[in-house]
Amino acid sequence: MFFDDERSNRLRPEILTELVGQYLNDAERARFLGLPATTRIRARAKIISPEHLRLGEHCWIGEDAVLDASGGLNIGEHTSIGVGALVFTHSSWLANMMLENHPGSDLIERTPVTIGKGCFIGGHAVIMPGVTLGDFVTVQPNSVVAKDVPERCLVAGNPARVFQRYDEDYIKAEAERVRAENARRREITITPWGSPAGDFT
Known part of the structure; x- marks a missing residue:
């Protein structure tokens, strides 16, 4: 029933970690995942490649959020990532175009994302690979952020643009x-x- 190959054996601990995490509260789940003690991470949130995530104190991660840290992800203190938000640090579009979308493809591109301190990422927002959000940025729900955002701004839309500066x-x-x-x-x-x-x- 279970495959005994390199990829399956590498993924299985992640699957078990996710399963056990469903039975923990926010603070217990954070400790179990090795996140700062002040982190609150809700059920069903997923961190891809947690070894490449740098997370500040007092962060909150909502239900069903997906944090892809495979390309490097830095999140400052006192930042909230909303319910169902997606943060991507890799893209496989070229692997798809070249019909080489297989595990370990050398056409997967990884670029880091930096989210500053005091940020609020609304529910179901998408942060694309390579983006830097300055400190104290608010991203409205359902926005798609595809380019850098300076500090103290509110952005919204698809693609997101600055609507207000604080x-x-x-x-x-x-x-x-x-x-x-x-x-x-x-x-x-x-x-x-x-x-x-x-x-x-």
Whole structure:
């Protein structure tokens, strides 16, 4: 039933790791995968070639996200990767065109991706190989980022383009607004911390 070849034997530990990971909570899964202790990684998220992933502290990786680190992937601290987001560091298009799309093909191209600190990658966004996102970048859901993005920008679309640039004063004002609203909500509810959910109009 099981193949006993080099590729199968190399992939089997990854399959078993993924299976065991489904029975762990976010923090346990992160520790099991050798990620920083402050990482939260949701169920069904997948990391390809985790040995090539460099991940900062306090990162969050959503359900069904796929992080392809085979070409090298660096993610800064306090960055979130949304539900179902895809980060690619390799492409096999040339292997397909040359009819050489087989395991170990020398036509697979790998280029690293860098995602800065304090970034938010929305759900189902796609980051293409070779892209660098600066610090504090927001990628709106369902966007396809195919070129570098400077720091403190909001990008959206396919292909993604810059829609807004943030300055530090804007971010601080927004943080104050949200903290004040959450403090107001905590006075109404019994939630001792965080962001209370519900209708507070």
